[in-house]
Amino acid sequence: MIYVFTGDGKGKTTAAVGTGIRAVGAGLKVLMVQFMKVKELSSEYYVLSKLKNFDIESFGRKGFYLPEEEIKKNPELAKKGFKPFTAVDYQLAQDGIDKLKNSILNEEHDLYILDEICVALHYRLVEENELKKILLENREKADFILTGRYCPGWVLEVADLVTEMKEIKHPFKKGIPAKKGLDY
DSSP, X not given: OEEEEESSSSOHHXXXXXXXXXXXXXXXXXXXXXXXXXXXXXXXXXXXXXXXXXXXXXXXXXXXXXXXXXXXXXXXXXXXXXXXXXXXXXXXXXXXXXHHHHHXXXXXXXXXXXXXXXXXXXTTSSOHHHHHHHHHHHTTTOEEXXXXXXXXXXXXXXXXXXXXOOOSOOGGGGTOOOOTTXXX
C-alpha cells in the first residue's frame, strides 16, 4: 500500500513515525528515509535509532534551503536564514533515493517512510519519474508512507490512503518559535 500524509498542517512526520512504530510492534522492519533533514536535529531520531527493526537515515544538511528563485521572489526568506540549494542538496536527495532502491533490491525492510519526499519532489530535488517507477514497481513487495506538503497529483492518484493535515492555527504565525521535543 502507499500511504500519504500531506497538507499545510502539523503532524505529517508524527503520523508516519506512529505508523512505523506500530509496524515494528507487529514484527515488520522499517526504514525511514528523511529528505532535506538532518536526523540528529530531529528529536525522534534519538528514540527511533534505539528501536530494533526501525532504521532511520537522513539526507539533508543543517540549515534551511530553497530554490534560488523562491528566495529571490520573497526576500524575507533570506532574512530568515534561507539559503539557495546547491549541487550538494541534489546529491543528498539522490543518495536518499539510492538508499531506498538498494534496500528494496535487497528486501531489507517491509515499510519505507519517505519523510518530506513531497517537498523534495515539489522543489525538484528528486526526479519524479524515478520515484514513480520505484513506487509502482514495488508496491506489491513493500508498503510506503510519503510525507510532506505540496504532494503532487500523481502521488495522490496512485496512493491507497491520503490524509491531509490542515492548519487551522499555528503559534509560528504569532512569532512563537518551534519547540524542541514537540515540533522537531
